[in-house]
Amino acid sequence: MKGNAMFEYELIKECPHTHARLGKLHTPHGVIETPIFMPVGTQATVKAMTPRDLHEIKAQIILSNTYHLFLRPGHELIRRAGGLHAFMGWDGPILTDSGGFQVFSLGDLRRIEEEGVHFRSHLDGSRRFISPETAMEIQEALGSDIAMAFDVCTAYPAEKDEVKDALKRTSRWLKRCAEAHTRPDQALFGIVQGGLFKDLREESVAATLETDLPGYAIGGLSVGEPKPLMYEMLDHVMPMMPGGKPRYLMGVGSPDCLIEGAMRGVDMFDCVLPTRIARNGTALTSRGTVVVRNAGYAEDFSPLDPACGCYTCTHFTRGYLRHLVKAGEILASMLITYHNLYFLLGLMEKMRNAILEENLPKFAGDFMSSYGIPLYDGE
Amino acid sequence: MKGNAMFEYELIKECPHTHARLGKLHTPHGVIETPIFMPVGTQATVKAMTPRDLHEIKAQIILSNTYHLFLRPGHELIRRAGGLHAFMGWDGPILTDSGGFQVFSLGDLRRIEEEGVHFRSHLDGSRRFISPETAMEIQEALGSDIAMAFDVCTAYPAEKDEVKDALKRTSRWLKRCAEAHTRPDQALFGIVQGGLFKDLREESVAATLETDLPGYAIGGLSVGEPKPLMYEMLDHVMPMMPGGKPRYLMGVGSPDCLIEGAMRGVDMFDCVLPTRIARNGTALTSRGTVVVRNAGYAEDFSPLDPACGCYTCTHFTRGYLRHLVKAGEILASMLITYHNLYFLLGLMEKMRNAILEENLPKFAGDFMSSYGIPLYDGE
Numbered sequence: 188m189k190g191n192a193m194f195e196y197e198l199i200k201e202c203p204h205t206h207a208r209l210g211k212l213h214t215p216h217g218v219i220e221t222p223i224f225m226p227v228g229t230q231a232t233v234k235a236m237t238p239r240d241l242h243e244i245k246a247q248i249i250l251s252n253t254y255h256l257f258l259r260p261g262h263e264l265i266r267r268a269g270g271l272h273a274f275m276g277w278d279g280p281i282l283t284d285s286g287g288f289q290v291f292s293l294g295d296l297r298r299i300e301e302e303g304v305h306f307r308s309h310l311d312g313s314r315r316f317i318s319p320e321t322a323m324e325i326q327e328a329l330g331s332d333i334a335m336a337f338d339v340c341t342a343y344p345a346e347k348d349e350v351k352d353a354l355k356r357t358s359r360w361l362k363r364c365a366e367a368h369t370r371p372d373q374a375l376f377g378i379v380q381g382g383l384f385k386d387l388r389e390e391s392v393a394a395t396l397e398t399d400l401p402g403y404a405i406g407g408l409s410v411g412e413p414k415p416l417m418y419e420m421l422d423h424v425m426p427m428m429p430g431g432k433p434r435y436l437m438g439v440g441s442p443d444c445l446i447e448g449a450m451r452g453v454d455m456f457d458c459v460l461p462t463r464i465a466r467n468g469t470a471l472t473s474r475g476t477v478v479v480r481n482a483g484y485a486e487d488f489s490p491l492d493p494a495c496g497c498y499t500c501t502h503f504t505r506g507y508l509r510h511l512v513k514a515g516e517i518l519a520s521m522l523i524t525y526h527n528l529y530f531l532l533g534l535m536e537k538m539r540n541a542i543l544e545e546n547l548p549k550f551a552g553d554f555m556s557s558y559g560i561p562l563y564d565g566e
Numbered sequence: 567m568k569g570n571a572m573f574e575y576e577l578i579k580e581c582p583h584t585h586a587r588l589g590k591l592h593t594p595h596g597v598i599e600t601p602i603f604m605p606v607g608t609q610a611t612v613k614a615m616t617p618r619d620l621h622e623i624k625a626q627i628i629l630s631n632t633y634h635l636f637l638r639p640g641h642e643l644i645r646r647a648g649g650l651h652a653f654m655g656w657d658g659p660i661l662t663d664s665g666g667f668q669v670f671s672l673g674d675l676r677r678i679e680e681e682g683v684h685f686r687s688h689l690d691g692s693r694r695f696i697s698p699e700t701a702m703e704i705q706e707a708l709g710s711d712i713a714m715a716f717d718v719c720t721a722y723p724a725e726k727d728e729v730k731d732a733l734k735r736t737s738r739w740l741k742r743c744a745e746a747h748t749r750p751d752q753a754l755f756g757i758v759q760g761g762l763f764k765d766l767r768e769e770s771v772a773a774t775l776e777t778d779l780p781g782y783a784i785g786g787l788s789v790g791e792p793k794p795l796m797y798e799m800l801d802h803v804m805p806m807m808p809g810g811k812p813r814y815l816m817g818v819g820s821p822d823c824l825i826e827g828a829m830r831g832v833d834m835f836d837c838v839l840p841t842r843i844a845r846n847g848t849a850l851t852s853r854g855t856v857v858v859r860n861a862g863y864a865e866d867f868s869p870l871d872p873a874c875g876c877y878t879c880t881h882f883t884r885g886y887l888r889h890l891v892k893a894g895e896i897l898a899s900m901l902i903t904y905h906n907l908y909f910l911l912g913l914m915e916k917m918r919n920a921i922l923e924e925n926l927p928k929f930a931g932d933f934m935s936s937y938g939i940p941l942y943d944g945e
Contacts, residue, residue, distance in 0.1 A: 231889065235896040238881070260864065260889045268867055276881045432884040486637065497940075502597055502655045504616070506647060510610065510639040512889060517845075517896055 194333075194374040194401035196433050197556035202542045206452035207424055209542040211454070212402070214273065214280040214332040215372045217247065220435060220539060221454035223249045224445060224531045225282060227462060230259070230319075231275040234462050235517070235524040238277045244497070244529040245536070248279060248332070253325050254286030257317065258308050270330030272487045282457040283331035285322045287338040287378075288406070298324045299339060301356070303466065319363035327370045336364040338378040343411040347358050351390075352355070358394035365398045374401040376435060382407055383416055385423050392427045403428060405453075409444070418447050418563050425452040441503040442471060442534055443560045449538050459525035466520045470510035472531045475559040477505070477522065484509045497523075497529035573753040573780035574714075575812050575893070580805060581858065581921045585831035588921040591781070591812050593601035593659040593711040595651065599918055600812060602822060603910045604629045604661060606841060610654040611639070613841050613904040614896070617656045623876070624906040624915070627658060627711070629836045632704050633665030636696065642709040642824050649709030661709035661836070664701045666717040666757075667785070667817070678718060698742035706749045714783065715743040718945040724792040729761035730769075730787075737773035742821065744777045753780040755814060761786055762795055764802050771806045781816040784832075797942050804831040807856050808940045819848060821913055822939045825930045828917050840906035845899045848893035850909045854938040856884065858902065863888045876908035877901075909937055 193232045197211040208434075210221040226241065229252045233241060251271060256262055268274040270279055290297050290304045297306035303318025308545055317325075317346045322337035339353040368375045380388035380430065395403060405424060408417045421436070433454040439445065440458020448456060461471060468480040472492035472552040474561050477484070479491070490500040491508065499522040511519035534554070541550035555562050576590040589600040605612045605620065608631045620628065628648060635641055647653040650660055669676050669683045676685035682697025688731060694702075701716035716739055718732040736759045747754045756774040760767035774782060784803060786794045800815070807813050812833040818824065819837020827835060840850060846858040851871035856863070858870070869879040870887065878887075878901040890898035913933070920929035934941050 205818060229894060230893045231886070232893075232895050232897045235900070237877075237897065238901065239877070260885075264865060264885070267865060268883070274886055274889075389596070406657075486643060486646060490685065497616070498616075504647070504653075505637075505641070507610070507653055507655070510653075514611075514638060515610045516609060516611050517899055518611045518616065520896055521614070521616065 190337075191371060191374060191401055193372060196402070198430065200543055201448075202547050203545055204548045205450040205539070207449050207450060207542050207547055208454065209539055210454060212454070214248070214374070216278060216280040216332050218341075219247045219280060219455075222445075222449040222535055223247055224440060224535050225455060225457040226273070226528050227457055227459045228277075229459070230255050231265075231271060233528075234466065235520040236528070238275070240525060242278065242279070244525065244532055246279065246528065246532060248282060249277060250282045250284060251275075251331065252284050252286065252289065253322060253327070253329070253335075254284075254289035254317070256329060257325050258284065258310055262325040266328040266330075267526070270328075272330065276290070280332040283329055283335065284327050284437075285326065285335040285337040286317055286410060287322070287335075288340050290317060291340040299360075303337075319360040320367040323364055323367040323375075323546045327368070327373060330370075331373060332414060333374045333376055333402065334368065336361045336375060336377050340380070340404055340407055340410070341382050341384070342372040345382055347384055347387070350384060350387055352382070352393070354380040354387055354391040358391070361395060361398055365400070376404050378398060378400040378404045378406040378437070379424065380407045381419055383412060385420070388420060388424045389427065392424060396429065399529060400432070402433040402435060404437050406437050408436065409458075414444065414447075415563060417444070418451070421448065421451040422454070425469065428452070440529065440531065443555060443556055445531065445534060446538065446555065447563055450547065450551060461531050462524050463529045465523035468509075468523065470520060470523050471527045473485055473554070473557050479505060479508045479519075480512050481509075491526055492530065495526065495530060495533075498528050499526040499529075570701070570750060570753060570780055570911060571836055572751060573796075575781070575810060577809065581926050582924055583927045584829040586917070586921050586926055587831060587833065589768040590835060591833070593627070593753070595657060595659040595711050598626045598659060598834075601824075601828040601914055601917060602626055603833055603914050604817060604834060604836040605757075605907050606836055606838045607654070607656075608849065609634050613845065614899040615907070617654070619904060620656065621658070622751065623904065623911055625658065625907065625911060626742050627657060627661060629661045629663060629664065629808055630654075630708070630710065631644060631663050631668065631737060632708070633663075633668035633696070636665065637689055637694070641704040641782040645707040645709075648805060649707075651709065655814065656833050659711040663703065663713065663816075664716040665696055666714075667719050668702070669696060670719040680738075680922050682716075697748040698739040698854060702743055702746040702754075703878070705754060706747070709749075712753045712755055712781065713747065715740045715756050717785055719759070719786055719789070720761050720892055724761055726763055726766070729759070729763060729766055732771040733759040733766055733773070737770070737776075740774060740777055742904065744779070755779060755781040755783050757783045757785040757816070758803065759786045761938065762799055764799070767799060768806065771803060775808065781812040781813070781814060783816050785816050786835075788817045793826070794942060795824065796823070796870060797830070799829040800827065800832070804834075807831070820910045821937055822934060824910065824913060825917065825934065829926065829930060840910050841903050844902035844906045847888075847898060849902050850906045852933070852936050858884060858887045858898075858940060859891050860888075870902070870905055871909065874905065874909060874912075876905050878905040878908075883899055
């Protein structure tokens with residue numbers, strides 16, 4: 188999986204004003220235009236969306252999760268179903284997270300050792316184990332286009348020693364992942380850790396790049412730290428990343444962070460935010476978030492976002508959506524999820540066009556002004 | 567609303583073998599081909615279905631509920647939204663139930679008087695009142711194509727005196743409904759009661775037909791009695807119903823009951839069954855019900871119903887659907903609801919074709935044989 192032409196990254200254009208770049212990433216299930224947002228389908232479904240909904244909103248790649256699918260329904264079952272694409276009826280590219288973040292998040296239910304992570308299933312309490320090797324085995328059974336290395340995360344805030352230990356183990360585990368990984372039709376991405384310590388990030392970048400891979404991710408950000416700290420860390424780290432490979436900022440997905448991240452050179456993003464807040468009745472719009480549940484929308488017979496052309500916004504009103512949310516109707520989750528993903532994917536498409544047309548700063552400034560959060564200016 | 571040409575019933579063909587009939591019912595929002603099944607959208611949404619999903623499965627008319635919409639979001643709000651069609655984004659015909667059955671079902675929370683029914687909202691315990699006149703007012707605000715008379719139901723089993731009182735009050739209330747009803751673009755249907763007493767059914771039919779209306783319903787069946795009792799009651803009642811008007815059997819929707827009902831001359835049906843069992847992980851198929859949750863389907867990579875051409879059956883397997891059900895995913899409800907409604911609407915279409923081709927008994931026998939419940943032969 189080293190330098191695999193099947194996963195070529197084409198740099199189409201660099202933004203003359205920022206570190207943003209327009210590119211294409213080739214995968215066995217199609218070409219991804221970057222910068223891109225990847226909707227999250229943790230349990231082999233992007234919640235409340237059918238695969239044809241995903242195609243309709245022009246989702247180019249979706250994300251699924253090793254930890255969840257390992258526990259239920261089990262990767263061997265999915266292998267027998269013909270892999271994750273066949274199992275879930277999605278024929279586009281899929282990236283699978285390695286489960287590192289999920290087992291880390293189990294807290295007292297897990298024990299991290301050099302060999303791997305022992306943990307108890309959040310479903311039935313059964314004892315389970317994932318190592319770099321098993322994370323590769325599971326992801327190869329799933330057959331995702333992009334597999335993530337099994338890494339060690341740290342929380343925010345964390346002591347420097349702890350962060351250093353985690354990144355060193357992550358580096359050792361990356362070598363084991365690369366050693367164990369065999370599928371030529373699956374890309375392995377390494378993950379840079381190092382928390383909010385610039386020197387540790389440098390150390391992690393250097394160690395990660397020792398393994399030549401088709402792409403690299405930035406982990407351990409967007410874990411609770413103030414956004415300016417994340418932006419500063421990206422300012423420091425991104426210039427060290429190789430220009431010829433895609434760069435994936437894990438777990439980031441608010442509109443402002445997508446813009447700030449892309450302007451710093453990030454090519455790929457994922458986050459549960461748009462789908463999760465949708466199920467809670469909150470919409471992302473060009474004028475900021477709309478908490479549909481609020482009583483003030485009861486008789487608002489305008490669309491969620493008058494500037495939006497999605498199925499939800501062209502057919503339903505805020506008042507109707509509020510009724511569905513209040514009544515606990517599944518259709519509320521369906522329609523708001525559809526809109527939120529359409530909105531974020533549309534934002535990424537507009538950013539790609541802005542890079543092509545060399546007016547990204549103006550686009551970003553206008554968008555953020557309307558959205559209600561100023562662009563970060565370092566202060 | 568008496569003898570309104572806007573709601574003409576066209577009798578296309580009578581089955582030469584049974585009492586079934588092929589017809590068309592004209593409404594302001596389109597023509598309905600009968601016999602027809604009406605998906606239920608209690609709270610202004612057919613649960614887990616978008617309006618375009620409903621069009622795709624060829625739903626011709628849907629049902630919504632006066633009681634629920636009166637309480638939430640309120641009929642005046644829906645009136646201000648432009649009526650129920652505009653509010654929920656459904657441009658086809660809508661029938662609204664009057665709320666009679668729902669307030670009756672509140673048990674100790676309601677008190678039925680001659681003037682109307684005093685009850686407490688199941689949502690917030692607030693005191694509410696619906697009378698024949700308010701039921702008309704609410705349904706006129708909703709703007710449904712077909713409004714149902716406000717009736718008095720009885721449970722099964724019920725004493726004859728109680729059933730008799732209920733049908734007599736239902737008859738008095740029907741006159742008040744007809745008096746109060748004003749919208750020329752809305753049909754009012756009367757409801758025949760009488761429980762499982764043939765003489766009371768006769769009395770109710772006679773009293774109901776005193777008011778000339780564009781259609782009539784049979785209420786008080788499918789309330790817990792054995793199916794043969796319902797079939798026998800239909801055998802007795804249906805020949806008394808006028809041939810030039812549509813006949814609606816309320817609350818009936820299992821495949822076997824749809825076939826038995828249509829063969830006895832029923833033109834319209836509704837039931838929450840297909841949508842409710844879908845959300846519990848049960849599918850209706852040509853080979854009987856499939857309880858997708860069962861462990862035996864975990865590695866069954868065949869469709870829910872190999873004979874079905876719906877989106878769910880052509881794209882997803884039982885094993886995947888079981889995974890979604892077990893994982894509590896919304897997509898499970900979406901895909902199984904879609905299939906169940908497609909299946910029932912397809913069954914009605916096949917029945918209509920069988921009536922046209924004069925082979926309904928053979929079709930019905932073959933279907934029931936495959937489905938696993940024999941046709942009722944009176945024994």
